[in-house]
Amino acid sequence: MERIDQRAYDALRPVKLTPGFAEFAEGSVLIECGHTKVLCCASVEERTPPHVAAGEGWVTAEYSMLPRANRERSRRDVSKLKLSPRSAEIQRLVGRSLRAAVDMQKLGERTITIDCDVLQGDGGTRTASVTGGYIALALACRHLMEEGVLLQWPLKGYVAGVSAGIVDNCALLDLCYAEDSHAMVDLNCVMNDAGELIELQGTGEGRAFTLSEQQELVRLCAKGVDELIAVQKRLLES
Numbered sequence: 001m002e003r004i005d006q007r008a009y010d011a012l013r014p015v016k017l018t019p020g021f022a023e024f025a026e027g028s029v030l031i032e033c034g035h036t037k038v039l040c041c042a043s044v045e046e047r048t049p050p051h052v053a054a055g056e057g058w059v060t061a062e063y064s065m066l067p068r069a070n071r072e073r074s075r076r077d078v079s080k081l082k083l084s085p086r087s088a089e090i091q092r093l094v095g096r097s098l099r100a101a102v103d104m105q106k107l108g109e110r111t112i113t114i115d116c117d118v119l120q121g122d123g124g125t126r127t128a129s130v131t132g133g134y135i136a137l138a139l140a141c142r143h144l145m146e147e148g149v150l151l152q153w154p155l156k157g158y159v160a161g162v163s164a165g166i167v168d169n170c171a172l173l174d175l176c177y178a179e180d181s182h183a184m185v186d187l188n189c190v191m192n193d194a195g196e197l198i199e200l201q202g203t204g205e206g207r208a209f210t211l212s213e214q215q216e217l218v219r220l221c222a223k224g225v226d227e228l229i230a231v232q233k234r235l236l237e238s
Contacts, residue, residue: 001170004178005034012162012174012224013124017132017235019139026112027139031132034176035122040132042140045111057107057154059137061094063087063129065118090126091116093199097130097159097190098137100198106154112140123177127161130190131228134159138236158193158232162224164217166209173220185209189221193229 007013013034022028027042052058064087067073077083083091094116114136116129137155144150165175165183175183184206190199202214 001168001172003172004176009170010173010220010223012227013176015228015231017135017231019135019235025136025140026143027136027141029132029135029139030119031128031135033124033128033131033174035120036124036128036176037118037120038125038128038132039115039117039119040129040136041115041117042133042136043113043115044140044144045113046109048109048111052104052109055109056104057102057109058104058111059095059099059102059107059114060111061091061098061114061116061129061133063091063094063116063118063126065121065125069118069121090129093126093188093190093201094129094133097161097198098133100190101134101137101155101157101159101192103152103154103156106150106152107141108150110149112137121177123175123180124163127163127188127190130159130161131232135232135235138232142236158229159190159198160225160228160232161188161190161199162221162228163188164220164224166213166217171213171216171220173224182206185213185217187214187217187221189218189225191222191225195222195226 016032018030021030025041026044048058114133118125166185187202
């Protein structure tokens with residue numbers, strides 16, 4: 001099928017990373033995936049939650065969408081006096097995904113919180129938060145190394161996320177909102193640079209899907225994640 005933005009079925013949207021976007025955060029990046037824009041900021045605290053074992057650190061995340069990130073204004077979570085179920089689910093996903101990349105003993109008894117704020121949403125905000133959140137996390141760890149706070153690099157590898165879906169019975173990578181809004185099947189995938197799965201969320205929204213269709217979507221995501229990690233590496237290793 002012909003896509004709205006003329007991309008190939010297995011092509012990512014253009015990706016742009018702007019590191020150091022927030023002056024005061026230990027690590028920050030603005031990630032742009034097509035028209036989706038997410039600001040990811042890492043903050044370091046020299047303490048851990050009660051459930052964390054002695055001598056180990058912790059990584060967590062918070063996610064929020066600004067009122068005019070979408071085509072119509074949404075209410076802020078604070079105005080509802082509680083986090084929306086969608087935001088709560090996404091921030092748990094981001095936190096789990098990023099913790100998979102960290103050696104908590106090397107991080108030491110400190111917490112790094114990744115705030116992911118959607119400035120503009122056009123599909124794929126949760127996976128953009130994972131990909132950008134990893135950059136913010138890595139920049140914060142680099143800052144701690146430069147300050148002499150960390151003596152060993154605590155990250156075990158790279159992590160990124162991307163979506164795929166079935167639209168009009170065609171498997172497509174990295175759906176924009178117009179595609180996602182009428183997708184028959186939607187799948188979000190987080191992987192590391194070893195090609196291993198960290199998180200897989202698949203939903204038959206318009207119809208059920210087969211195991212072979214799921215595997216096709218995962219293969220598309222694996223290609224996309226590999227390309228996203230290459231972008232992360234170019235930024236962090238430059």
